[in-house]
Amino acid sequence: MKYISTRGQSPALSFSEILLGGLAPDGGLYLPEHYPQFSGEELNAMRSMSYAELAFAILSRLIDDSDIPHDDLRALISRTYTAEVYAYARPGQNPADITPTLKLEDDLYLLSLSNGPTLAFKDMAMQLLGNLFEYVLNKTGQTTNILGATSGDTGSAAEYALRGKRGVRVFMLSPHQKMSRFQTAQMFSLQDENIFNIAVKGVFDDAQDMVKAVSNDHAFKALYKIGAVNSINWGRIAAQIVYYFKGYLAVTSDHQQRVSFTVPSGNFGNVCAGHIARMMGLPIDQLIVATNENDVLDEFFNSGRYAPRGAANTFHTSSPSMDISKASNFERFVYDLVGQDSAKVRELWAAVDTGGQFDLKAQGYFDRVPAFGFASGHSTHAHRMQTIRDTHARYGVTVDTHTADGLKVAQAYRKPGVPMLVLETALPAKFEDAIVEALGVKPERPAALQGLEDLPQKSTVMEVSVDAIKAFIVAHTS
Numbered sequence: 001m002k003y004i005s006t007r008g009q010s011p012a013l014s015f016s017e018i019l020l021g022g023l024a025p026d027g028g029l030y031l032p033e034h035y036p037q038f039s040g041e042e043l044n045a046m047r048s049m050s051y052a053e054l055a056f057a058i059l060s061r062l063i064d065d066s067d068i069p070h071d072d073l074r075a076l077i078s079r080t081y082t083a084e085v086y087a088y089a090r091p092g093q094n095p096a097d098i099t100p101t102l103k104l105e106d107d108l109y110l111l112s113l114s115n116g117p118t119l120a121f122k123d124m125a126m127q128l129l130g131n132l133f134e135y136v137l138n139k140t141g142q143t144t145n146i147l148g149a150t151s152g153d154t155g156s157a158a159e160y161a162l163r164g165k166r167g168v169r170v171f172m173l174s175p176h177q178k179m180s181r182f183q184t185a186q187m188f189s190l191q192d193e194n195i196f197n198i199a200v201k202g203v204f205d206d207a208q209d210m211v212k213a214v215s216n217d218h219a220f221k222a223l224y225k226i227g228a229v230n231s232i233n234w235g236r237i238a239a240q241i242v243y244y245f246k247g248y249l250a251v252t253s254d255h256q257q258r259v260s261f262t263v264p265s266g267n268f269g270n271v272c273a274g275h276i277a278r279m280m281g282l283p284i285d286q287l288i289v290a291t292n293e294n295d296v297l298d299e300f301f302n303s304g305r306y307a308p309r310g311a312a313n314t315f316h317t318s319s320p321s322m323d324i325s326k327a328s329n330f331e332r333f334v335y336d337l338v339g340q341d342s343a344k345v346r347e348l349w350a351a352v353d354t355g356g357q358f359d360l361k362a363q364g365y366f367d368r369v370p371a372f373g374f375a376s377g378h379s380t381h382a383h384r385m386q387t388i389r390d391t392h393a394r395y396g397v398t399v400d401t402h403t404a405d406g407l408k409v410a411q412a413y414r415k416p417g418v419p420m421l422v423l424e425t426a427l428p429a430k431f432e433d434a435i436v437e438a439l440g441v442k443p444e445r446p447a448a449l450q451g452l453e454d455l456p457q458k459s460t461v462m463e464v465s466v467d468a469i470k471a472f473i474v475a476h477t478s
């Protein structure tokens, strides 16, 4: 399997060649040159598989044996998807399921994706990526310095996946004193020598701009082997495809049945994996994109107009991991929507990349959206508080704010006889303050994480300065 760019002007590369990179050289995103297909019989044969076996069945079709020998791939996957890594299942759920479902009522389920070390779905892909990185770097004798900016979830997931890994250092910038106490403690309590937490005296966008400036210094980037693990990384999308299959298999008994998924969305990475699962033959009825007040994606699915808003017009909400103004993975879906026409994608993103927008209704492509199963809705702070209260009262289940956005939006799209799976993208313990606001009590926290905030913390406070971060990297890589 080779990977090509959505913009059609980069050489085709193997999985391991694109693993450590971000954008393709032509500015596009990587996709497989074709989507492998799974038949109904193959789907039924998956029913007896463990999560790791299922992941191998799917990923071995996306990664050639000549690229990563399949025996090695199988071992990496088996080491990743264990009940020890994904330990925080709810009472009554089996941690060995890795992504267990939780039935709320007939045809309404949560798909629990947040039982990993940082209590958010990003652990599903990031843990595998950490093991793949270490494997590929050691095989080629390379090292990498991962540089990133985080408002909370991505940074912690990356650090827990890469801590202690040979050949990898992590420099993670976060806005000084702007993450939740829990998120701060999660990251800053890591004492591993290869993890560097840098608290930038500014907001998330300042940290993000510092990362961009370093990445745009091509000489520095090459000399210090700067890498990234942002949400456009193909390896992350690939790993996320697996749990759509797992969720489907958990609530069906035959491949004639269809299910729908509702996905709390920000950068479109999670739901993009659902789209690809559908393209690979998974019988998905609908893929519902749920946004919060930052509804740039909902606007597209309602009107055909994609109009990114810029950081200054991004609201800070109580589902902060979905506070985006521009959905960086959206280009992958649009590539398929316009018939895999890379010249068309180049034309559309020529507008987006210069601060503009595009309208696919005027151009006729928007009529194709229902055939891809997509629909959308958005939620507000009041909805999310009400949904947390209703879900608690009706089912005795506490959900986090992002999952609440999903549950709220899902209601409008339920169909009798078609199971609706709402993706649980974080556990409530991660967003305590919002749960206290909704329910008046703190959510339960896994026993292993009691007292997290009392552990000793390690971080470096830094001014908003590109020179300062460069000097820090120089000083800590020699």
Ligand SMILES: *Cc1c(COP(=O)(O)O)cnc(C)c1O
Pocket: 120, 121, 122, 153, 154, 231, 264, 265, 266, 267, 268, 269, 270, 271, 321, 322, 402, 425, 426
């Ligand atoms: C990252 C994140 C999202 C958004 O996922 P995308 O892949 O960016 O669409 C939603 N909820 C939580 C809790 C997250 O951490």
